[in-house]
Amino acid sequence: MDKRQAVGSWLSGPRAAAEDMGVDFGHRGKRLGLPEEGPGAIAPTGRRLGAIFVDWGLCFLIANAFFGDGAPQTTANIAVGVLFVVNALAVGTVGFTPGKRLFKLRVVSVDGGRLGFGRVLLRTVLLCLALPALIWDRDGRGLHDRFAKxxxxxL
Incomplete structure (x- = not known):
């Protein structure tokens, strides 16, 4: 085997190189004991992105309608605060935000139960920082989800 095959190309990434060498990662969520498809399976990336765009849109509308003074920076800052409140309350009580409900998603603990209040707050703070939500593991979970377990x- 040549070095290029063992390392893979920069286009395929390390996962593809490992799979070429015979490493089987299984489906996303297998390590967590989740099914490959259907209810309870890891949420697809497209649905998660769609849900956050819907939530952001609603938060911007709320911020602009009730608190906006016309300055885009002020409205954006208030929208982050609204996003924090909506996520903390909605995920902490019913397990989903309006966007997640629209896209048929739910946030649960890795052990299958509901998230406790502290873990919901940690997840929400990290989500509002955005960077942890943009870094994913091999199961497709953002750092905000990993840290909050x-x-x-x-659904």
Missing amino acids: AVQVR
Whole structure:
């Protein structure tokens, strides 16, 4: 085996190189004991992105309608605060935000139960920082979900 095959190319990434060498990672969520498809499976990336765009849109509308003074920076800062409140309350009580409900997703603990209040707050703070939500593990969970021991699943 040549070195290029063992390392893979920069286009395929380390996962593809490992799979070429015979390493089987299984489906996303296998390590967490989640099914490959259907209810309870890891939420697809497209649905998660759609849900956050819907939530952001609603938060910007709320911020602009009730608190906006016309300055885009002020409205954006208030929208982050609204996003924090909506996520903390909605995920902490019913397990989903309006966007997640629309896209048929739910946030649950990795052990299958509901998230506790502290873990919901940690997840929400990290989500509002945005960077942890943009870094994913091989199961497709953002750092905000990993730190809070949470996972987004299909309904």
